[in-house]
Amino acid sequence: MQLSNTEEELMEHLWNLEKAYMSDLLEQFPDPRPAPTTIATLLKRMQEKGFVSYNQHGRSRQYFPLVAKTDYFGSHVRGLIKKFFNNSSAQFASFFTKETDLSAKELEELRAIIDKEIERKES
C-alpha cells in the first residue's frame, strides 16, 4: 500500500531524524502545528501499512522507518517513469535535464556522477 500525502510528509521527518519520539516529530512541523492526536493517528496508519515501527523505550515509543528513503523514493520514481515515459529511464533523464533547468555547475556535477557510474559499470 502507498503512503498518502500527509503520511509522506511525516515520513520525511522520520527519515531525517532516523529515530524519533512523538514530540520530536511534532516539533518538525511548521507553525500551525497539527494536533498530537493527528500525528498519532498517522503513525498508527503508517504502522499498519508497514512503513514504520517503534521500540518501546520506557513509557513511550521511539519510532523509526521500516523502509529506506532510497527504496521508497526509487520505486516512486520508477513508477513515474513507467507511467509517463514508457518505462524508459533514458527518456526520462532526457526530459529531466531539459526541463528542470539545472545550472552549469549542477550539470558538470551530474556529468561527473555519470562518468563515475559508467566506469563502475565497465569494471
Next chain:
Amino acid sequence: MQLSNTEEELMEHLWNLEKAYMSDLLEQFPDPRPAPTTIATLLKRMQEKGFVSYNQHGRSRQYFPLVAKTDYFGSHVRGLIKKFFNNSSAQFASFFTKETDLSAKELEELRAIIDKEIERKES
C-alpha cells in the same frame, strides 16, 4: 488541485491519444475494463479540476487535455525534488543515476544529453 491516481491514468491515455471520445478512452484500458460510467465520472471530475475539456462533436464529445504532459510532469518532479531532496536537482540527479540502475547504453545516452546541455548553456 491534483489529479488522483485513477484520474492520472486516464489522463495518460488522453495525452497519448491527444483527442478522444469516451469509447476511445475506454478501449485503452486492459481487460477488466472499468464501467463506462466510471470513465464518465472521472472525466467530469477532471473537467472540474481544469485538466480536461471537450468539443461537442456531433452527438458526443471529443475530449482533450488542457494541461500539457510536460508541464504536469515537470511540476510533479519538481515537487518530488523539493520534498525529498531539499530542493536540489543535482542531489536528485545523483540519486537517480545511482539508484535506477541504468544500463551502460542508457548512461552513455544520458551523458550525451548532458554534454549537449552544457554546450547549449555555454553559448
Next chain:
DNA sequence: GAGGTTGCTCTACAAATGTAGAAAATTAAA
C-alpha cells in the same frame, strides 16, 4: 498523593476517491 502533562487508543466526521447503477437522451441498426 492531587493535579497537570504526555502519549496512546478509540471514535468521529467531513472530504476525496474509486466504482458503478438508474435513467434520460440520442442515435444506429434491424
Next chain:
DNA sequence: TTTAATTTTCTACATTTGTAGAGCAACCTC
C-alpha cells in the same frame, strides 16, 4: 419504427484521507 447500443448526468455507496476530541494510563511536580 421498435429495438438496441452509446453517451451523459445523477445518485449512491464503500473506502481512504485529513484532522482531531474524549478518555485513559503513566509520569512528573509540588
